Amino acid sequence: MRFSKLFAAAAALAIAGMSTPADAGAVLDAIKARGSFKCGTAQPTPGWGYTDSSGAWQGFNIDVCKAVAAALFGNATKIEYVVVTSQSRFPALQSGEVDVLSNNTTWTLARDSQLGFNFAPTVFYDGQGFLVPKKLGVTSGLKLDGATVCVLPGTTTELNLADYFRANKMSFKPVVIENADEIRRAYFEGRCDVMTNDRSSLAAIRSLASNPADHIVLADVISKEPLAPVVKHGDDQWFDIVKWTVYALLEAEEYGVTQANADKMATESKDPRIQRLLGQTPGMGAALGLDEKWALNAIKAVGNYGEIYDRSLGPKTPLQLERGINDLWTKGGIMYSPPAR
Ligand SMILES: N[C@@H](CCC(=O)N[C@@H](CS)C(=O)NCC(=O)O)C(=O)O
Structure with a gap:
């Protein structure tokens, strides 16, 4: 008798668990209610994150936040930027003062466990x-x-x-x-x-x-300094959204989807991988709890990973950083996205 009750409770939990894309949590709920998310960024730094002559935030780390905003809201401006320092960044994330850090934070074991954080994919392998x-x-x-x-x-x-x-x-x-x-x-x-x-x-x-x-x-x-966006433990769906937005930018580069051709690719490409990524074949958006155009919107807002890199960090910028190991795995680097399927 006791056994069967326990079993029924476990089965109910399992079914409930299957009915949502992932464990939605307080962070994403608050972001949705607010209509924007809080992107923790470093003090203005060329290439990485700075304000332009009109006061608007630009740069590689900023583009990561813009891509997430576009995936989530279909609008890359739905972001509140919060400047953090190397000292204040972790308390800011723990307390909810920011929803994500996009500020050259290195992925380490202690931060990933003891500090209570989850790291999205590395966006720049550094040292x-x-x-x-x-x-x-x-x-x-x-x-x-x-x-x-x-x-x-x-x-x-x-x-x-x-x-x-x-x-x-x-x-x-x-x-x-x-x-x-x-x-x-x-x-x-x-x-x-x-x-x-x-x-x-x-x-x-x-x-x-x-x-x-x-x-x-x-x-x-x-x-080794693998730099990655960070969220706090406890909201798997928010973590999945940040994680897969980064992956979508990498997949887009791998498949030749660019800011300029994304719309055309979405309607004309016959490649099933591109059709899935860009929402022509539905399913990926629903899996994340997002609109099917999530990746298309992210790519249209900031371009694919290579475009983001070239614009802010690449050889033609003042930083003059070669792609090196930050190139795609198909080009001798270690940037690799699991399949969006
Ligand atoms: N990646 C290292 C260093 C991070 C770091 O120094 N980051 C920011 C502050 S959040 C910074 O100011 N970078 C150097 C600079 O641009 O002056 C870590 O995560 O501890």
Whole structure:
């Protein structure tokens, strides 16, 4: 008797579970009620996230948020941008001050578990490096013994820096400043010999120099920094939406769907993978609890992953970052989306 009751309860739960696309939760409910979501972004940084002359946010990390807004609301402007620092970002996400971080946060075990977060797919595979004034004549990180190093607090950067110097039996003096503008100024004013951060951030900082050619990002890569959007534990549907929006941008690049041709592809492509991705064959939108045009809207708003990359970070931008391992798996990189089916 007791057994059968338990069984019935379990079966009811299983059926209930099957009737929704995923476990909807408080975060997505609040976002829907508000009609916008809160995108946690770093202090303005070239390429990654900055405000243009009209005050509008632009950049690679911003495009990730715009893609999510377009997938969710069919409108890339339904975003409230919240600036966070390296120190304030995690409390901001935990408290609901932001719904997602899109700010060069590295995916690590402790953040993914202990801090209570879930990481969407990596949008940029990076590694930590060193930015130095050329006139210092330093050619390798191993020549930095005794250096004064500018570093942001609460970062993997801070931890790797200590590991690297210890492992190589070198000493350093940290200059720790939370405000990104201030730490950049400290570096440019020579208050530290070297600035350390993710190499892609160093490229952005270098581009701010009065003469970027006076500064060099050393070839050393001292860590793995997979940078990914982050949400908090407890709302699987919101997590799925952020996750699959990133994947959709990658799939679009893989299948040759661009911002310019997306509408035409949606109606004319005979490729079943494209028909599914762009909602011509329904099902993917419903699976996520979204409109069937979710991916089409995201791609129309910001372009595919390659277009986003080229526009903000690529060789033709001040950051001049080659695709490298951030290229698609079909082109020798490690960017790979599971199938949208
Ligand atoms: N990826 C590292 C470093 C993150 C980091 O430094 N991010 C932002 C702050 S949220 C930043 O200001 N980047 C450097 C800059 O652009 O000055 C981490 O997640 O700990």
